[in-house]
Amino acid sequence: MDVFILLLEGIFVSFEPLNLGLLIFGCLIGLFVGAMPGLGSVNGVAILIPITFIIPPTAAIIFLAAVYYGAMYGGAISSVMLGIPGASTAVATVFDGRPLAVKGEAMTALTAAAVGSFVGGTVSVILFTLFAPPLAEVALRFNAPETFALMVMAFATFVGLGGDDVPKTIFSILIGLALSTIGLDLITGKPRLIFFNIPGFLHGINFLVLAIGIYGIGEMLWTLEETKGKVQMSKLSVNMKEVGRAFGALKKTIMAMNIGSFLGFFVGILPAAGATPASLMSYGITKQLSKNSKEFGSGVPAGVVAPECANNSASTGSMLPMLTLGIPGSPTTAILLGGMILWGLTPGPLLFTQEPEFVWGLIGSLYIANFFTLVLNIALIPAFLMVLRIPFAILAPVIFVLCVTGGYAPTQSLHDVWLMLLFGFAGYILRKLDYPVAPAVLSIVLGPLAEKALRQSLILSDGSMGIFFDMAEKPIAAIIMYIAIVLLIMPAFGPLYRKFFKKAQTT
Amino acid sequence: MSIIKKLALVIVSLSLVAVSSVSSAKPFSPKKPIELIIPAGQGGGADEIARLVQGVIEKNDYASKPVIPINKKGGSGGEAMTYVKKKAGDEHTLIITLNNVLTTPVNQPELGIDFFNDFTPLARLITDTFLVWIATEGKNTQGVETFDDFIALAKGNGLVMGGTGSMSEDELLLGMMRGQFGFDAKYVPYDGGGAVAKGLVGGESDFTLNNPSEQMGFYQSGDSKALVMMTPERNPAFPDVPSSYELGYPDLEYYMMRAFMAPAGIDAEVEKYYTGLLHTVYHDNEFQTFNIDDGKLMSWLEGFGLKDFLAIEYAKHGEIIKNFN
Numbered sequence: 106m107d108v109f110i111l112l113l114e115g116i117f118v119s120f121e122p123l124n125l126g127l128l129i130f131g132c133l134i135g136l137f138v139g140a141m142p143g144l145g146s147v148n149g150v151a152i153l154i155p156i157t158f159i160i161p162p163t164a165a166i167i168f169l170a171a172v173y174y175g176a177m178y179g180g181a182i183s184s185v186m187l188g189i190p191g192a193s194t195a196v197a198t199v200f201d202g203r204p205l206a207v208k209g210e211a212m213t214a215l216t217a218a219a220v221g222s223f224v225g226g227t228v229s230v231i232l233f234t235l236f237a238p239p240l241a242e243v244a245l246r247f248n249a250p251e252t253f254a255l256m257v258m259a260f261a262t263f264v265g266l267g268g269d270d271v272p273k274t275i276f277s278i279l280i281g282l283a284l285s286t287i288g289l290d291l292i293t294g295k296p297r298l299i300f301f302n303i304p305g306f307l308h309g310i311n312f313l314v315l316a317i318g319i320y321g322i323g324e325m326l327w328t329l330e331e332t333k334g335k336v337q338m339s340k341l342s343v344n345m346k347e348v349g350r351a352f353g354a355l356k357k358t359i360m361a362m363n364i365g366s367f368l369g370f371f372v373g374i375l376p377a378a379g380a381t382p383a384s385l386m387s388y389g390i391t392k393q394l395s396k397n398s399k400e401f402g403s404g405v406p407a408g409v410v411a412p413e414c415a416n417n418s419a420s421t422g423s424m425l426p427m428l429t430l431g432i433p434g435s436p437t438t439a440i441l442l443g444g445m446i447l448w449g450l451t452p453g454p455l456l457f458t459q460e461p462e463f464v465w466g467l468i469g470s471l472y473i474a475n476f477f478t479l480v481l482n483i484a485l486i487p488a489f490l491m492v493l494r495i496p497f498a499i500l501a502p503v504i505f506v507l508c509v510t511g512g513y514a515p516t517q518s519l520h521d522v523w524l525m526l527l528f529g530f531a532g533y534i535l536r537k538l539d540y541p542v543a544p545a546v547l548s549i550v551l552g553p554l555a556e557k558a559l560r561q562s563l564i565l566s567d568g569s570m571g572i573f574f575d576m577a578e579k580p581i582a583a584i585i586m587y588i589a590i591v592l593l594i595m596p597a598f599g600p601l602y603r604k605f606f607k608k609a610q611t612t
Numbered sequence: 613m614s615i616i617k618k619l620a621l622v623i624v625s626l627s628l629v630a631v632s633s634v635s636s637a638k639p640f641s642p643k644k645p646i647e648l649i650i651p652a653g654q655g656g657g658a659d660e661i662a663r664l665v666q667g668v669i670e671k672n673d674y675a676s677k678p679v680i681p682i683n684k685k686g687g688s689g690g691e692a693m694t695y696v697k698k699k700a701g702d703e704h705t706l707i708i709t710l711n712n713v714l715t716t717p718v719n720q721p722e723l724g725i726d727f728f729n730d731f732t733p734l735a736r737l738i739t740d741t742f743l744v745w746i747a748t749e750g751k752n753t754q755g756v757e758t759f760d761d762f763i764a765l766a767k768g769n770g771l772v773m774g775g776t777g778s779m780s781e782d783e784l785l786l787g788m789m790r791g792q793f794g795f796d797a798k799y800v801p802y803d804g805g806g807a808v809a810k811g812l813v814g815g816e817s818d819f820t821l822n823n824p825s826e827q828m829g830f831y832q833s834g835d836s837k838a839l840v841m842m843t844p845e846r847n848p849a850f851p852d853v854p855s856s857y858e859l860g861y862p863d864l865e866y867y868m869m870r871a872f873m874a875p876a877g878i879d880a881e882v883e884k885y886y887t888g889l890l891h892t893v894y895h896d897n898e899f900q901t902f903n904i905d906d907g908k909l910m911s912w913l914e915g916f917g918l919k920d921f922l923a924i925e926y927a928k929h930g931e932i933i934k935n936f937n
Binding site for chain 1: 653654659660663664666667670671681682684685686687688690691694695719720722772777778780798799800801802803804806807809810811813814815816825828830832833835898902905906
């Protein structure tokens with residue numbers, strides 16, 4: 106098989122001393138930028154691009170891909186240990202990772218994150234190796250109506266996300282959607298909802314600002330109230346029994362791994378979506394399909410595995426359209442794409458044949474980067490756990506500083522820091538009133554994607570919604586749309602269904 | 613930077629201070645990192661050039677302080693321009709331009725930006741051109757071989773054009789062509805030139821008016837073809853594509869300028885320093901090769917020539933916008 110020879114050559118390329126050294130170095134940097142709130146893979150890669158002018162393109166892409174990859178792993182660390190999403194891609198990891206840590210099962214959460222990431226990353230790179238060209242064709246046929254249908258499907262899974270209180274969940278979704286419309290109108294380019302004419306609103310509400318505010322500041326306030334500044338957990342031991350328990354818990358997460366890997370990869374190869382929506386959607390769908398969906402949010406390993414698996418899978422997936430079509434599948438690949446052009450490569454359909462060493466070197470390096478980050482992460486778990494032994498009175502100011510820098514970093518604007526603090530207090534109050542906040546965070550990410558796809562589709566169809574249900578012309582869109590409707594109705598009938606199902610089981 | 617280099621720098625700057633105290637003219641050099649504001653998102657054309665300039669400066673140590681690119685993409689450049697306007701007199705801020713610096717002050721008068729008095733133009737480095745692209749296997753553009761075929765087809769049928777957003781360069785161009793050739797198209801906005809190119813090849817749109825680099829991959833693979841380039845002459849990167857002058861449409865000429873500006877109210881010495889820095893970057897081998905291969909036109913312009921050019925372009929864009937609505 107041609108593919109395997111090429112892949113082997115690629116793996117050899119990534120074992121060259123310079124490449125291997127850069128790969129390991131890149132993974133470490135990635136872990137760091139991923140774990141630092143506000144510094145995600147986007148910033149990490151953007152900052153490092155100028156350095157890559159002095160090394161060959163293959164080494165450069167291996168290095169930057171390792172940074173990208175490591176960041177997917179690293180994001181989980183601060184999500185679990187501090188309750189601040191380390192990167193936008195790890196926001197969904199907070200949902201269950203943080204409660205697990207608070208319950209004293211941080212070890213399980215970190216193991217689940219590392220293993221989940223490894224599985225997602227490996228499955229996707231295998232899919233990438235085997236099916237890159239046909240998948241590029243799929244990405245090419247996936248246009249505005251299909252994207253909107255997919256977004257509707259994602260929103261449908263959110264309704265079940267906030268537990269049984271559907272009205273409160275819908276309220277939360279609508280708040281997120283309203284916030285996502287602030288800034289620039291996506292189609293006409295006119296400013297929209299610029300409160301008090303403050304220029305900072307022109308770039309909209311950055312989703313990380315909301316997530317760091319709600320989860321970082323809100324969580325900090327909440328924990329301060331609960332622990333009164335004392336050490337959060339006193340009993341924390343790392344022994345073989347704990348390790349065994351952590352790995353044992355993974356048995357129940359096989360479904361989450363499957364959903365995360367395949368959904369993540371698929372969302373990743375679609376243009377403009379990327380790892381953040383993929384991880385959020387994977388969480389929503391896993392929860393929806395899980396037998397014990399009610400426990401999600403209170404700390405289940407599957408709730409950590411689903412998003413972590415998906416974000417690694419999607420980050421590999423998003424390199425596919427970058428390489429084969431020259432379009433970024435995520436914000437980070439947008440910068441990588443710029444890098445490729447600066448290194449003198451032309452991304453596009455011919456890249457695989459013109460630059461085999463570059464392409465296959467990158468693919469080969471992904472296998473190795475995955476393995477390396479898994480080992481590194483598992484080995485470092487005891488070090489990460491030390492964080493929980495610090496009294497919260499000391500930890501709280503550190504978290505606060507991390508939140509402020511995290512809110513500032515993406516746009517370098519103080520305006521966003523104030524907004525972040527405001528969201529922090531709002532998040533704290535919402536939590537006191539028992540409102541689910543996750544759906545708001547999800548909708549601020551997917552809102553703009555959905556709005557754009559909807560309006561593009563409606564321009565194409567001259568305003569007719571029929572474009573989404575046209576089985577003859579756009580079968581993919583129609584099928585996804587029908588699935589979405591079923592998913593939307595499910596939570597309403599869910600309790601009825603479960604009642605019926607349980608009865609059938611017991612008799 | 614090595615210690616010896618640093619020492620050398622200190623000695624040089626000390627001697628410069630000594631000289632300047634005699635001659636009283638003080639040459640400027642940056643005292644802290646230089647902010648390079650990009651009025652567009654990461655990964656776009658302006659971002660690419662800004663990061664290339666940053667890379668060339670860092671790699672060759674052209675400046676004594678680092679250059680930090682900052683994306684402020686909000687409000688079609690409105691956010692970036694408001695930011696630079698507020699920085700009047702600041703000696704460590706630069707902005708790279710897209711043509712949105714010419715249109716946004718007109719389209720968004722509420723921002724209160726005065727294009728001619730709020731900025732200090734430094735230099736234009738590059739101009740980027742536009743082409744009319746169709747998909748080689750486009751289902752609605754079958755049999756179209758030349759630009760005239762295309763005009764004939766577009767007049768009768770409402771074709772779909774993919775573009776980079778409302779009031780962006782390519783939508784203004786569509787407006788220009790509507791006036792010149794009497795056809796209209798359904799305009800669908802996408803996220804950036806790459807997505808526009810994909811929409812064309814994926815069959816969602818019938819034609820696009822993309823920059824050379826945005827469609828290069830699909831051009832080389834034969835998935836899309838160009839009918840005309842909106843310049844007086846052919847471009848070496850696209851030898852088989854006729855220019856609009858050749859086809860007898862000299863009015864169909866349009867450029868995207870990649871220029872740099874500083875805030876208003878900076879000293880002449882500061883202006884001179886940055887213009888000099890950009891000039892060094894412009895003549896850098898790597899910078900030249902990259903841009904020429906990418907189909908861009910190297911077109912250095914500074915001083916009064918640049919001011920005239922900007923005034924003409926500003927008036928031209930005002931006219932296009934007026935006719936647009």
